[in-house]
Amino acid sequence: MNVTRLGFAHFRNLRDGEIRPCDTINVIYGSNAQGKTNLLEAVWLFTGGHSFRGAKDGELPVLENGRNAALASLTMTVFTEGREQELQLLFKNGRRESVINGVEKRTGSALVGKFCAVIFSPEHLLLVKEGPARRRAFIDGALCQMKPAFARVLTNYNKALAQRNALLKDILRHPELRDTLDIWDQRLILFGTEVILERIAFCRALAPKASEIYGGIAKEKERVSFSYAPFGGANTREEIAAKFFSALKSAQSTDIRTGFTSAGPHRDDLSIEINGLSARTYGSQGQQRSIVLALKLAEADILFQKTGERPVILLDDVMSELDMSRRDYLLNHLDGRQVFITCCDPETVRLMERGRGFFVENGHVKNTVLETDSVVQ
Numbered sequence: 053m054n055v056t057r058l059g060f061a062h063f064r065n066l067r068d069g070e071i072r073p074c075d076t077i078n079v080i081y082g083s084n085a086q087g088k089t090n091l092l093e094a095v096w097l098f099t100g101g102h103s104f105r106g107a108k109d110g111e112l113p114v115l116e117n118g119r120n121a122a123l124a125s126l127t128m129t130v131f132t133e134g135r136e137q138e139l140q141l142l143f144k145n146g147r148r149e150s151v152i153n154g155v156e157k158r159t160g161s162a163l164v165g166k167f168c169a170v171i172f173s174p175e176h177l178l179l180v181k182e183g184p185a186r187r188r189a190f191i192d193g194a195l196c197q198m199k200p201a202f203a204r205v206l207t208n209y210n211k212a213l214a215q216r217n218a219l220l221k222d223i224l225r226h227p228e229l230r231d232t233l234d235i236w237d238q239r240l241i242l243f244g245t246e247v248i249l250e251r252i253a254f255c256r257a258l259a260p261k262a263s264e265i266y267g268g269i270a271k272e273k274e275r276v277s278f279s280y281a282p283f284g285g286a287n288t289r290e291e292i293a294a295k296f297f298s299a300l301k302s303a304q305s306t307d308i309r310t311g312f313t314s315a316g317p318h319r320d321d322l323s324i325e326i327n328g329l330s331a332r333t334y335g336s337q338g339q340q341r342s343i344v345l346a347l348k349l350a351e352a353d354i355l356f357q358k359t360g361e362r363p364v365i366l367l368d369d370v371m372s373e374l375d376m377s378r379r380d381y382l383l384n385h386l387d388g389r390q391v392f393i394t395c396c397d398p399e400t401v402r403l404m405e406r407g408r409g410f411f412v413e414n415g416h417v418k419n420t421v422l423e424t425d426s427v428v429q
C-alpha cells in the first residue's frame with residue numbers, strides 16, 4: 053500500500069497544506085521543532101492507533117492562545133486493495149471521527165485495517181535497551197495487528213494472572229484457600245500455552261528475516277541472533293503445558309510468599325545477541341538502533357506475507373548515530389517499500405538515489421526537487 057497524498061489542516065503546528073509522496077523513499081527534513089515528526093504522526097494516525105508520542109486526541113489540534121483549537125483534520129489518499137481510497141480523520145472537541153471513501157464513521161478506530169504502517173521512533177530503542185517487558189510488548193503488538201483472536205487470548209491470560217495473584221495474597225491470610233489455586237493454574241496454563249505457541253511461531257518467522265535485514269544494514273560485518281525459547285525450548289502444546297504446570301507447582305510456595313506468579317509468558321524474553329554477546333549489555337548505540345530497525349522492517353515483511361499489502365514504513369529520527377553505509381542501506385536498499393524518514397541534515401536528501409524530499413519549516417512543508425525525481429512544488 054502507498055500513500056499518494058496527505059492533507060492537513062490545523063494539525064499541531066501544520067496549518068494547512070498537503071504533500072504528494074512518492075512510492076519509494078520520502079525524506080522529511082528541516083531544523084529541530086519545525087513539524088517533521090508531526091507530519092509522520094499524521095500518517096501514523098490513519099492506522100487507527102493512538103499517537104506514538106502518547107498525545108491525547110484533544111492535544112492534536114493547533115494551539116491558539118494556549119488552548120487547543122476545537123478541530124483538526126487530516127486527509128489521505130492511499131493506494132490499497134488495487135485502487136485509490138480516500139480516508140479522512142477529524143479531531144473534534146477531543147474526539148476522533150473518520151470518513152472512509154465518503155462514508156462517515158463515528159469513531160477513528162473504524163480505520164483499523166484500512167491503512168497499515170510500522171513506526172520506528174527514538175523511544176523504540178528501549179526495545180533493546182530496557183528489560184523483557186518491551187520485547188514482549190513488541191511481539192504481542194505485532195501479533196494483535198495480525199490476529200485479532202490473539203488479543204482475546206492475551207486478555208484472558210492477563211485476567212487469569214491478575215486473579216491468581218490476588219488469590220496468592222489472600223492465601224497468606226487464609227491458608228485454607230490454597231486448594232482453589234488449581235483452578236487458576238489450569239486457566240493460566242490453558243491461555244498461557246496458546247500465547248506461547250503464537251509467540252514461538254511469530255519469532256520463528258521474525259528471527260531469520262530480522263537477521264538478514266541486520267546483515268544488510270551492517271554490511272555483514274556483524275552477526276545478530278534472536279531467540280524466544282520459553283521453558284528452556286519447549287515447542288509442542290503438550291510439552292509447553294506440562295513444563296508450565298511443573299514450573300507453577302515448584303514455585304508455588306515462593307509465589308504465595310511474594311504474592312506474585314513467577315512463571316509464565318508474562319516473564320518471557322526475546323533474547324538478542326550480536327556476535328554471541330547480549331545486545332542490551334554490550335551493543336553500541338548504532339548497533340542497538342540497527343537491531344530495532346531490523347526488527348521493525350522484519351515485522352513489516354511478516355505483515356505483508358499475512359495480508360498481501362506492504363505496510364508503509366515510518367522512521368522518525370533514525371539517521372543519527374548511523375554511519376554512512378547504514379544510512380545508505382535505509383535510503384537505497386529498501387526496495388518495494390514506501391518509506392517516510394525524518395532527519396535534520398539536508399545532506400541526507402542528496403544521499404538518495406531515488407525518492408522525494410520534503411523541507412519542513414515552521415509548520416510549512418515544501419517539496420524539493422531532486423536530480424533523479426523532479427517534483428512539482
Ligand SMILES: Nc1ncnc2c1ncn2[C@@H]1O[C@H](COP(=O)(O)OP(=O)(O)OP(=O)(O)O)[C@@H](O)[C@H]1O
Pocket residue numbers: 063064065082083084085086087088089090091111112113114115120369394396
Ligand atoms: N497542538 C500543537 N499546536 C501547535 N504547535 C504544536 C502542537 N503540538 C506541537 N506543536 C509544535 O510542533 C513543534 C514540534 O514539531 P515536531 O515534533 O514535528 O518537531 P521536529 O521537526 O520533528 O523536531 P526534532 O527534529 O526536534 O524532532 C514544536 O514547535 C511544538 O511547539
